[in-house]
Amino acid sequence: MVPQFDAVIVGAGFGGIGAAIELDRLGLRDFVILEREDDLGGTWHVNRYPGLAVDIASVTYSYSFEPNPHWSRLFAPGAELKDYAAHVADKYGLRTRMRFGTVVDGARWDEQDQLWVVSIAGGETLTARYLLTATGFLSQPYTPPFPGIESFAGKIIHTTDWDADYDLTGRKAAVIGTGATAVQLVPEVAARVAELTVFQRTPIWVVPKVDAPIPGVVQELFARVPLAQKAARLVNTGMLEALMVIGVLHYRQAEPLNSAAALLAKAHLFAQVRDRETRAALTPHYDFGCKRPTFSNQYFPTFNQPHVRLETHAIDHVEPDGIVTADGHKTEIDTLLLATGFNLWDVNFPAIEIVGREGVNLGKFWRDNRFQAYEGITVPKFPNFLSLNSPYSYSGLSYFTTIEAQMKHMGRLFTELFRRGERTFEVTERANAEFLDRMTEKLGSSVFYGGDCATSRSYYFDPHGEATLLRPTSTAAAHREAVSFPLDDYTYGRGAGR
Template sequence: MAPQLDAIVVGAGFGGLGAAIELDRLGLREFVILEREDDLGGTWYVNRYPGLAVDIASVTYSYSFEPNPYWSRLFAPGEELKKYADHVADKYDLRGRMRFGTVVEGAHWDAGNEQWVVAIAGGDTLTARYLLTATGFLSQPYTPPFPGIESFAGKIIHTTAWDDDYDLTDRRAAIIGTGATAVQLVPEVAAKVAALTVFQRTPIWVVPKVDAPIPGVVQGLFAKVPLTQKAARLANTAMLEALMVLGVLHYAQAKPLNTAAAALAKAHLFAQVRDRRTRAALTPHYDFGCKRPTFSNTYFKTFNQPHVRLETNSIDHIESDGIVTADGHKTEIDTLLLATGFNLWDVNFPAIEIIGRDGVNLGKFWRENRFQAYEGITVPKFPNFLSLNSPYSYSGLSYFTTIEAQMKHMGRLFTELFRRGERTFEVTERANAEFLDRVTDKLGSSVFYGGDCATARSYYFNQHGEAALLRPTSTASAHREAVSFPLDDYTYGRTA
């Protein structure tokens, strides 16, 4: 029984778009992209909260092979990222192969027919030779189980389901969460509401945001002389590498750089917040990089406003008209905004049930045998399967560096598969174990294990205390290995 399709891609965000472009390049043109939302773009379609913007400079946050010379700002607003995703889908003829509003319930490997069988909500199934999951790192919204939240009589909005029709003017609002999303959202909400309380569990490192409009003359230069935009991209990437790879991943060897980054953030906080006690509450007590830092010129200033209050006591329960903290204080509100982030390690790796060879459940395997993936993309006992958002895959600070490295890995792997005239591939146990040992060893000198991360509550760490998200190499190294990994790290055509 031949499969219906060459490949199935799950997810129509930038990861899925990149995977689809690479499939086309390889000649595997009979594929579909299944997306649970009503449109493409992934996080840039789902998230529409006020203040949404990319937190990596625009020249870096894009495909290197498809630059956009017309970003309006150094840090582009969210709607421009959505338009960029639309442009990519149209230029590379991908939209017609997308199925929106399609919820994938699970997939299993059919060894007898050497194909993946994908179950879709409603009872339909599809079969394909290859399965690629591109569900992203931040795709499963998280709402903490606050006691009494179901009794709240006011309006509740999660940042991933923003209600554009709800008027915040003169509301008494609370924002729960102080991660990167909240850093963007807090100043916008404060400008509209009558009273705002920000509930902080863990402070975040915030450094100045060197942001400004990109003049039309510069946009024109980027369009006419693409080399100039490439140079800007290279310069920005180098700065990100210095921050992430040296200061965070090579903390033991470059501790002064990490210390300098923390000093910059503290100076930024001191310059912007007048009240000493508020500054102290906003100061992290963990090392820079334990939790993803962010950029803002307005977040700290917001706490100088008389109608804005920072609450650091833990939430005990929620009542119909307010939030009660552990010290017994009640904050009366009519609007509850949840900037509580995403659940990575419990439900996102993987985001759907995937059953491989010999009935191995990927989620169960990862949780019982450590989170792992060879080169951040393939797993033993899962033939013809590519997981584009896997443990140890995130390279650098821009998601696009990860996407393009994985596209290159796909290109090398499938080219060898076709050269041999085979139809199946599977990474060997040996190669996977050696890669896991190597990245684990390299992470030993990172801030995650060498620094003080005890109070960070960072999504970098899984439930076993392992920082199993980031790949502890430079972007250049990740891309070099993607085109030079040993071809015998895979078996071809043998899946019994």
């Protein structure tokens, strides 16, 4: 049977766009990108809440091969990231191969015909030689099942489904959540509402944000002298590497650096929040890096405002006109804003049902065993399958370092596949096990196992209690291995995986 497409890519965010560009480079141009939303951009299309901005400097949060010299700020607003995604898709001719409003129910490997059968909501099926999932790490919104929330008579807005037409002026609002999204959202909401209560379960490490408009003369310099922007990217990437790789992943060897980062965050908090009790409540009791830190200069001062209150008691239930905490206190509100993040491990790994060789279900395999993926991209018994948001794939702090490493892995793998004149590949059990053992050993030096993360409630940890989201190597090492992994770590041809 001849498949309809060379490849099906699920997801039209930056991961899917990068994978599509690499497929074009490899000559696999007959592909389709399936996207459940009504436009491309992934998280930068779905999220439109006030204050949305990238939390990695713009010069680093972009494809290295497609720099944007026209970022308006060091940390670009979210709308500019959406525009950048559209620019890249149009420049590389991808939009015509995207299908929006298309919900993928699942995919299964057809052993007889050696292809993937992709099922779409509504009954349609597509067939492809290769399947690539680029559904992102933060794609499945989470709403905690608070008792009584269905009875709330006011307005409920999740940050992934922001209602721009709803006027917050004069409202009595509550924000639930104090993660990276809330850090951006809370100051914006506080400036509009009459009363604001922020419900905090776990405080977050916040460090100063060195942000400013990028002058037109600098933008012009970047446009005329690309090496200047490349140098700026290199400097920023180096700082992120020092923070992430040394302070977090090599915690045991560089604990003083980790402690210094925590002291910086505490000094930032002390300088910005006047009330002692509020400062204490906003101070994390876990080591820096156990969960992703963030940057802000506006979040902490918001709690100095008389109409803003921090609530740290657990939510007991929701009533039609308010929220009742475990201590019996009721906060009357008319607007409930959910900055409750995403469900990574229950429904995101994988985001759709994927059934490989011998009927192995990927989600069940991960949950019954351990979350794992060779080089963060392939899994045994799943031929011709590339999972672009897998365990041990996230390298560094900028998602683009991960995307480009995976693009390089694709390039090396497919080039060898074509050189051999074959059409199927599958990573070997041996190579996968060796990689998993190596990653597990390296994580032993990280803050996740060497530090105190007990109270962090970090999404870095999977249901097995393992910190399998991040790749515990430097970005340079990840990119080096992407172009030098042993080619015999894969089997090729119709006998792949035997």
